[in-house]
Amino acid sequence: MNESLARYVGMSSEELIGRSFYAFLHPGDREATINTIESLSGQNPSAVTENRAVLPDGSERRHQWTHSALFDADGKLVEYQSVGRDITESRQSEERIRQLANEQRVILDSVAIGIAYLKNRKFVWANPAFERICGYERGEYQGQDTRILYADDFDYERIGREGYARIASGASYTTEVKVVRKDGTLIWMNLTGRAVNPESPADGSIWLFQDITDRKRSEEALRERTHQLEGLTRDLEKMVEDEIAMRVKNEQILVQQSKMAAMGEMLGAIAHQWRQPLNALGLIVQNLKDAYTYGELDRDYLERTVQKSMAQIQHMSKTIDDFRDFFQPDKEKIVFDTMQALGNVLSLFSAQLAANDISFRLTCHTHRRTFRNVADIAACADKTARGFRNEFEHVMLNLINNARDAILEKRGAGKAADQGSMHFDFFSGEGKIMIKASDNGGGIAPDVIGRVFEPYFTTKGPAKGTGLGLYMSKVIIEEHMGGKLFAENDAGGAVFTIELPQAGVKHG
Structure with a gap:
């Protein structure tokens, strides 16, 4: 024995002399090793064994031994010589490599994306996903050119030209292309390739194959939709x-x-x-x-x-002027006094109202002033609105006509006193103008009050009404002036309420 063995087992050369070599072998490996050594002969004088060894400190290592038998001229065994080396770390590394290889194989066999290893554009290896996607049996594509995948030469040459130039630079290459399965059907594939070693093209490249047919169909359906x-x-x-x-x-x-x-x-x-x-x-x-x-x-x-x-x-001439001004269309919206606008309409109807024994009252509740004559109606800066003045006067004309007709109809039916009355109450505050136009004409029937703003709806009959007045009034107030117009009844008759955005400066 040499000094290296003594140092390895942690004993001196003297301590090792006389001890059996087999004493250091693991009991499980001892018999096989003895049989190998004893089987050596002149025709088979050497053998290699690999066994576990138990060192004096109790640790277990793996050894590889080369055994040689020496014979004399008569063929009689002289001695055995054995040379050994510790292969524990080597075997552990090999085992770890085998484990990693198994793990990689499981991963490659399990992924849904096809993976292929190519050399010179020929198949060397591919995983099961590639075989499933492209319809090939295990290994039948090996050694074949990738041209079998392409629908035409154009894409085959394009990828050969563009793709391989890019992966040779160390970058990855991705494209979408139609691929032919083994059964001849066409599918859309997303291809991604990368060189194993860009500096050595002969080492080949790895390509990923992802079936995107469903996505392409969805995109086409989406484009069509x-x-x-x-x-x-x-x-x-x-x-x-x-x-x-x-x-x-x-x-x-x-x-x-x-x-x-x-x-x-x-x-x-x-x-x-x-x-x-x-x-x-x-x-x-x-x-x-x-x-x-x-x-x-x-x-x-x-x-x-x-x-x-x-x-x-x-x-009489002034009456003609008022009539003309009323029907002259406004060219642009202006800020105007709503009380004076109502006064203009009342001035045209004052004689008619008086002839029918109908009085009117206009009240500005902001300043607590009431007017019973057209000439007395004063302006109020708090009652200014923005819009087409003639349109607003048209609304007030419709409300006056409806109130007059209701009063006369009720009077003709013997249900009202001789004196008819119309009240116009003006309020302002919080950026709004509110006008309540009421009369003592008996009100609107409950079963039709919800329909009074419908076009062509009238309770007067075709000889007296068109059914357009209130409809147009609502359009003017709500769509043209940004306000509200609604109807209700009180104890004496109908009440029409107009709400408008206030324009102008408030006065105390």
Whole structure:
């Protein structure tokens, strides 16, 4: 024995002399090792064994021994010589490598993505996922060119040109391409490749194969659906545009019809307004004839007569101007006084209301002032709104006409006192104007009050109403002026409430 063995087992050479070599062998390996050594002969003088060894300190190691038997000239055994080395770490490393290889094999066999190892664009190895995706049996693709996967030469050459140039630079290459399965069916594949060693192309490359056919079908279906939806959107936009155009046209027709109805009411009001001045002019002309007959027609009398006649004519001319202004369309929205706007409408109807024994009262609750004559109505900065003044006056005209008709209808049925009345109450605060228009005409029937703002709905009959007045009033207040208009009943009759955004400066 040499000193190396003594140091290895932790004993001196003297202590080892006389001890059996087999004493250091693991009991489980001892018999096999003895049999190997004793089987050595002149024809088979050497052998190698690998066994476990138990050292004096109790530790266990793995050894590899080379045994040689020496014979004399007569073939008689002289001695055995054994040379050993510790292979414990080597075997542990080999075992760990085997474990890692098994783990890698399990992983590669388990992943859903196909993996292939290629050299010179030929298959060397592929995992089960690749075989399943492409429809091949185990190993039947090995050694074949990757051209078997491509639907045409174009993609095969493109990837050979683009892909291999990129992986040679050390980068990865990814593309999407149609692939032919073994049975001839086409599928979409996402390919990703990378060189094993960019500096040595001969070492080959690793490629990942992911079936994206379902995704491609979904994308195609999505594109088709998107195309359909875009078509539907265009059709819907056209339908909306046509509907809006039709609505605008219908609304213009309704506005025109409403204006014509209002014009009829205005003509009736003008007739009442002109009746008194025409009677006065008739008397003036008659008096002029009498004055001539009785010799009273001098210069002074003629001048007084002309002045009286011109006063009546100017009153009639003003009525025409008011009528024209009422129907003159506004070109832009302005800030206007809602109380004075109502006063303008009442001035046109004052004679008609008086002729029907209907009074009115306008009250500004902010300043606690009440007006019963048109000429007395004063402006109030707290009651200013922004919009088309003529449209607002049109709304008030409709409310006055409805109140007058209700009062007259109730009076004709013998259900009301002789005196009719209309009240217009103005409030302001918190950035809003509120106008309550009420009358003593008996109110709106409960079963129809929810329909009074519908177009063409009327309770007056076709001879008296068009059913457009309240509908247009709601459109003007809510859509054109950003306010609200609603109806209810109180003890005396109908109450129409208008709410508008307040414009102008508040005054205390």
